[in-house]
Amino acid sequence: MALERDPLLKRRDRSSSNRTCGVRTPVFPDVPLLNILSGTDRQRMLDELTEAHYEKDQYIFREGDPTEYFHIVKEGAVKCIKSSPEGKQCTLKMLMPGDLFCCDAAAFDGARHPGTAKPMGKVSVLRMRKQSYFDMLRRNPEAAMEVIRYLGNRLHEAQEKAKVLALDRADQRLAALLVDMAERSGIKEAHGFRLAVRLTRQDMADMVGTTTETAIRIIGRFKRDHLVSGTANRLIVRDLARLKALAST
Amino acid sequence: MALERDPLLKRRDRSSSNRTCGVRTPVFPDVPLLNILSGTDRQRMLDELTEAHYEKDQYIFREGDPTEYFHIVKEGAVKCIKSSPEGKQCTLKMLMPGDLFCCDAAAFDGARHPGTAKPMGKVSVLRMRKQSYFDMLRRNPEAAMEVIRYLGNRLHEAQEKAKVLALDRADQRLAALLVDMAERSGIKEAHGFRLAVRLTRQDMADMVGTTTETAIRIIGRFKRDHLVSGTANRLIVRDLARLKALAST
DNA sequence: TTCAAAACATGACATTTGTCATGTTTTCTT
C-alpha cells in the first residue's frame, strides 16, 4: 500500500482555511473514493480534506461524541472499540491505511459516534467536515456508489466477525485473527510474516472477545507448536497454513 | 407498520414483463427509499419492482448463490443465516417488513451471497434486478444517500451484535434478544408483549450463539422469574424493564 | 545502563457453557 503524495498536489500552494498548519493536503492513490472524482470535483474535495495527527494516548473520537467529520486513515492503524456498562471492552475493527470511517449514516443527522476510535501508535488521518462530504456525495453518484460498496464490505466483515464469535472457540478465533493480520499487514521475513502493527496479548484478547490470560495461554500453545513466535514488538506468524486450518476446523 | 397498497397503483393496469403473474406491484408507505423518488423515477422503480412469495421450507437465496436481485421485505420475517464448515449455524439478523437486503456491495460485480436468506414463515418480498437498481441509484443521489444511511445503521447494528457476543453471558444475550424482539415486533397484550414472529428456543439459540439446551434452561429460568411466558407459538415478554436491566448489567 | 512499568507467564480453582441421553409436552397433520 503505497503512501506517496498525489503528484497533482506536489507543489500546489494551498490556501484552504481549515487545513493543518503548513501541511500540504496529502492524498492516496489507493483510495478508490478519491480516484473516482476528476477535474473540479476532485480539486474541491482535495481542498476540503485536511490532515490530522494523533498519538497512542489520544482519542480520535469517543463513544457518544457528536459526529463532525468523515475520515480516511492515511498512515498507521486505528482501532474501533466499544465498551459495556461493566467496563469490559472489545475491539470491533482495526482500520488500516486507505480505510474510511464515519462514512455512514450515524453521521447523517445529529447522531453520535456509536464507538471510540483510538490510534494504535502514531497515525495520520485525512478528514472532511461531514456537510462537505455529503454535498460531494450528492454531486457525484459514482462516489456515493463507492461508499455503498465500501459499507457493504464492512457490513459483511462485521457479520463474519459475529459468526466467528458466535460459533468458534477462542483458539480458532485467535488463529483467524493472526491469519487476517498477517495477510493484511504482514511483512514477509525469513521465517514468516512480521506484523507491522504492535499487538499485545491484551489487544488480541480484545479483538476476539476473550480475557488476556486466555489469549496468553493460547498464544503460548501456538508458540510451542511453532505457529507463531515473538512478542508484541516483534510478532511473527510462522505457519499461515496451519493457522488457517485451525481457524476453520 | 402499515401495509396498504400505494394508492397511485390501486387500479393501474400493469404490463411489466417480469412481474409475478396477476399480482399488482405492491408498495409500502414505510420504505424511505421508495418515498424519496417522485414522478417518472418513482413510476419507473415501481414498474421494475416485482413481488415474490416464499414458504417456511424454501430459501430466498443461499450462501454462495450469485446475486441477482435487490430485495425489500414486504410481509413476514426473513432470517439471514451463516454456517460454519462444521455444520453449526447462526442467525445474523431478522429482517422485518420495510427492511432492505442485498442493497450492498456484495451485489456489485460478480459477487456471491455471503449468507443465506430464509423465511420464518410465509413472506412476501419485493425485488428488482440489480442492474436496474444500480441505475436507479446513479440517477437519484438522494436514493443513494438513503441506502448509505440504511447500510450505516445495519453496520452499527452488526457491530453492536459483535460486542454483545464478545462481552456478554448467554443469559444477557437472550435478555437483549427478547427486548429487541418485543420492541420491534411485539403486540401489546394484557400481560406484556406477544411476539408476532414464531420463535423456538432453537431459533433464539441460533440468534445469540448458544446451544438449544442452554437457551431452554435460561428461558426456563426467565419463566420462573416471570420475565416471559409461553412457547414458540405464543411467546410473551412480560417484564421488559427487568430484561433490559439484565441485558446491560 | 538502570529501573520502573508494562507485558508475559503459570497455577489453582470457580463458573459458564456444551454434550449426550432420556423423557414429557405441545403442535401439526390427517
Next chain:
DNA sequence: AAGAAAACATGACAAATGTCATGTTTTGAA
C-alpha cells in the same frame, strides 16, 4: 380426535473459559 413430529425439559457429566494470585521477562524512559 389420534398419532407423529417437533419443541420443550432435565440430569449428569465434560470441556472451555474466566478469575485471582503471584512471579518472571521484556520494554521504554530517564
